[in-house]
Amino acid sequence: MTRQEATHTHRVPLNRDRVLRAAVALADATGIEALSMRRLAQELDVVPMALYKHVANKEELLDGMVDTVVGEIDPPTAGPDWQRVVRERILSARRALLRHPWAARVIESRTGPTPAVLSYLDSMAASFRDGGLSADLTHHVMHAMGSRLLGFSQELFNTSGSSGPPGPELAARYPRIAELAATAAHDGGSMVSGGCDDQFEFEFALDLLLDGFENLRRRGWTSARKA
Known part of the structure; x- marks a missing residue:
């Protein structure tokens, strides 16, 4: 041979x-x-x-790469506490994206959801519905969550550049921003796709949203306009 x-x-x-x-x-x-x-x-x-x-081409390759990363997300766990089920799944999605820092940007660049993303979103909707949220509330919850369902969020400004409090001139002009910057503590190593999006900030906002959704569920909230 x-x-x-x-x-x-x-x-x-x-x-x-x-x-x-x-x-x-x-x-x-x-x-x-x-x-x-x-x-x-x-x-x-x-x-x-x-x-x-x-x-077929580079775009189909990128779609398939997105599906490969989404395929790493853990399946939903069983249990009566829908908030815990959803929270664990979203944090699993976040871990998957942290393993692949480019993935969030590619997901955002897609013109439509890929098959794996659609399947994931369908299962997330099922978790909300199984938790007692109405179809109406679940519809609005999915919109409110946005990319957080996939473990990342878009920030108001890109803060991936210089870090630390602003200089004296800027601090004098924008004192409240300087105050916030002085108290903030961000872990740059945990960012997804850049920006001020560390693990604590992500979980803080996620828990606020989930608690708010549960409050709406208990109240029997509906989007129907009152006469």
Whole structure:
């Protein structure tokens, strides 16, 4: 057997799952900006055209990568406490995105939800409904949660640049902002997609929302306009 034949014999067959997992690993290692079909083909030791048998183009590759990451989210646990069930699932989603820092930006760039995202959102809606929230309230809850359902949030400003309190001139002009900056403590290593979005801030807002939703459920809230 020639050396070329031996290499061919031991080569792992290419399939869609292998392509997507390799793409996720490459994006983790080099950043999403460095990902290309050619670079991915090099990683897999195939010609670029071989990839197109499994993903039609770069956009389909990105969709599949999103689905791969979402597939890492833990399934919902059983139990009567819907807030605990939802909270645990969302924090599992957050852990998945922290493992893949590029994923939040790619999710936001999609023109529509991918199949795995749709399945995840459907199961989250089921958790709210199983917890006693009406379909009407669940509809508005899903809107209110937005990207938090997937473990990340958009911040008002991008604070991923310089950190620390503002200088004396800015502090004098904006004293309340300076006051808040002086009291804030953020863990830059826990950010998802940049910005002031550390774990404490995320869980703080998540718990406020979940408590508010439960309060509305108990009140029998409806969006129907009162006459």
